[in-house]
Amino acid sequence: MPTRREFGATALAGLTAKADRKLEGAFVFEAPGQGVEAGHRLRDHARFAAPARRVRIPAVIVGGGVAGLSAAWHFDRRGFRDFVLLELEQQAGGNARSGENAVSAYPWAAHYLPVPDKRQPLVHELCRELGLLHDDGTWDERWLCHSPQERLFIHGRWQEGIEPLVGLTKADAAQYAHFEERIAGFRLSGAFRIPMEAGLAQNTAAHRALDGVTMGEWMRREGLYSPYLKWFIDYSTRDDYGTRAADISAWAGLHYFAARAPEEKGPLTWPEGNGWIVKRLLAKLGRYVRTGAMVHRIQRQRRGWLVFTGDTVYEADFVVYAAPTHFASWLIDPPPPRWPIDSAPWLTANLTLDRWPANHGVEFCWDNVIYNSPSLGYVIATHQNLNTRQDKTVWTYYWALADGRAADQRRILLGGDWNWWKEKILTDLERAHPDIRRCVSRLDIFRIGHAMPRPVPGAIFHPERIARARHQGSLVYANCDLSALSLFEEAQYRGVSAADYVLRNASSTATR
Amino acid sequence: MTVVLFLSVFLIAACGLIYELIAGTLASYLLGDSVLQFSTIIGSYLFAMGIGSWLSRFIDRALVSRFITIELMVGLLGGFSSTILFLAFAYTTGFRVLLYSLVLAIGILVGLEIPLLMRILKERFGFKELVANVLTFDYLGALGASLLFPLLLVPKLGLVRSAILFGLINAGVALWSTFLFRRHLPSPLIQRAACAAVVLVLAGGMAVADHITDTADSALYADEVILAKTTPYQRIVLTKWKQDYRLYLNSHLQFSSRDEYRYHETLVHPGLASVAGARRALVLGGGDGLAVREMLKYPGLESITLVDLDPEMTRQFSTHPLLLELNAAALKNAKVHIVNADAFPWLERDNGVYDFVVVDFPDPNNYSLGKLYTTAFYRLLRHHVAENGAVVVQSTSPMFARKSFWCINETLKQAGFKTFPYHAYVPSFGEWGYVLGTRRDWQPPTALPTGLRFLTAGNVRSLFDFPPDLAPVPAEPNRLNDQTLVRYYDQEWREIVR
């Protein structure tokens, strides 16, 4: 029983020398001109200096998240090179940005890509290009999430997997089975696909009706009341869409479970999360990218658009608008209708640990979740390392502020100072790791006021969403929030299809 | 005088509450779910106190000396309560039973204290005054203890010392009582001696509180410990019994000097003797230098690179006289290059190609070690093996962990090796398994170095023969994203240990 003995010993040693250590840290991406501040300047129509330079260019991509970069990727691989990508922040990537310190690289938000199934040709293509998918159809083990993948802290101990298994009654198990069965049916229907656009034609009236109720309501109708199952579904919708099961459209909630049929045990993940993909895209596309270039106005001309950023104004035939869609009515002149989909506030934190907390039972996993915690748990950035020994580590901690109204939650998000949030985070982690304070040496916090769309009832089949997603004219929308589902695959699909539209129309203009 | 009397009430009340808090805290630390632990502990403790109070009616004579005995018993039992519980947690499976027995025992004794004391004091005070004062000081003591415990005791002293400290206070009250009530004691000296003995035992306990886990640690090894080192990576313990030296890493037996030659000859020679003209060799793991000792029996080898995680391990095995005798000073040989690094990332950085590679890692009993047995690792390894070279992987026991053994074989195959599994009997381990991997077709060697004690050119072939009880069983390969091996291994050894 070496583990029991070790644990007894650490508990004993731990109790004699307990002293909170000094903890450093800060909010990140909050320098003037960045993040929240920049957003508010746009919202308030602050005055910007007049441009000194005028550049004519066939196409401009606004926003360098996964969607914008995917548009650039598509332009480039089709041999179209006359464009720039303008990105507000100093670092491209958007929600797939990452950081790095002496211990490890780590994600700031998006941290994994589910292994795509055969029906997602675009993601397949990208994976093949990045060496993740071999020619013989096998996936590179290196970046598939290593064992052990997930664990849940429940009833005072860790269990393997996130679906609660400890303490289930027969009735709970029957409800799990019922839920699985319903999901299997939805999967077969073909109505729930990734990208979501691909399945819309398969949606019957019954499917559409699912967008009229919340997931919570759907569960009630199905007689699903097991507290464990309810927790699990609520955890899942908070984790992927920053929205509680009680608030999310049942269509979106079901899409999460029914849209994938992975052919390999995944997901794909890296120390820096999806930042790994961004780095590789930037290595290839960096020359098109201008960072620190906030677009503050996009003005319609008789032909084409004027895109204002810093001291330059671009005169473009086409604009691929890949910045968050709800900014569009502040930037574009004349403004499009108000974007009807609210967005969810999120908080992520990267904790640098000088040593690991004592652990008992299931080993540290990639994803570590605490049952009934308001947060979503933490992901271990060093998990994909090949070392057998890892003295220090970085944990990325996730928290979707999903209770009640998004605007109220944003007030809390921005109202708490670093100390307040630090306490919230450590206290939450202390449930599972009583000695966490003695392990953490640094804690940096990223506050994302408008992190992702909240797919509440009505969002999926909202006429404005459908209209905005349909490309027309010479300004096309591309951010993943057009899908109302915040996923890498959606961002990539939106970016590529917007770019493809531009290519088709640019060539037809040229030949005419 | 009155104040002093009621101070004793205050103190024993504080002690009583502290033991209860200690039991509750330890239970929630060790078992989790603090709400459940605290409420059941408090409930049982109060219930036991009730039993104690009820029992007090049966004590009719010699109240003072009974009171002193009870104080001393509480002092000892309460004082060592956390020590006992920690050790029970670490070494037995009966933690819960012990926890509640201890809580009941202490509770009963504490329940006896106040009724007895009240009866002792009843001659000196009126009933009204007595009840009022005793209960006041009782509750005050509880308040004091409940504030002291979280604010001072747990953070500053820890649970072990706090308990002992309060044990000492109980013993102090006992001693003090021998003076206060000497009129009631026929021979106070005997009682004082008993108090002194308890104080000494507790004070001794206080002094060694820190070493409690250490002493217990060495009790685990049956034999004389001649070397014990805790490195950042592991605990290295070398024991001796007569002429048998045994090395334990994290309490897992690595070898016994009586039969390690069987293990290491079998690990090295079938592979190395078959690679004609081998010049460069690599050993991954195996910081004890015993495999290297066998490899040095091939004069044609020009260099042996040994990669072991733990510098202390390779340092001990290249300096400690006893260990040098065991490995024939192999690690000091000029052909041997020692690298202290984590094998997987090291191999990723290294660009050597080797004629023979020994992979001698600890058994895959956790996911971190399991990475060193994956298709990803073996694929990487394949790039480092010469075209006509060979690798050999220690592959746990095909007898006790049959599926694990065949899983390793399957994993090597998936990684593109031709595999040749074999096994041998090593008494201190049992039936042990190895898998040889090559890039080409392969034949067992027909000649071996001279001076081997176990292998002969004649018996090598027989190692490759598997009797029906060790024969192949289907197993999924072990991959980074799906470590089947760690699960197989865990299942198989659990069945045996139980």
Ligand SMILES: Cc1cc2nc3c(=O)[nH]c(=O)nc-3n(C[C@H](O)[C@H](O)[C@H](O)COP(=O)(O)OP(=O)(O)OC[C@H]3O[C@@H](n4cnc5c(N)ncnc54)[C@H](O)[C@@H]3O)c2cc1C
């Ligand atoms: C905490 C969190 C975790 C997530 N985890 C995952 C995950 O694990 N897997 C997954 O698939 N998805 C995840 N997502 C979803 C993620 O949002 C998408 O996968 C994807 O990265 C979105 O890309 P995008 O390009 O559509 O939007 P964004 O990433 O929001 O990109 C928009 C870009 O536009 C820029 N911009 C904004 N305004 C301007 C302006 N005026 N001028 C110029 N540039 C501007 C922004 O700076 C930003 O770079 C997560 C999201 C969050 C918030």
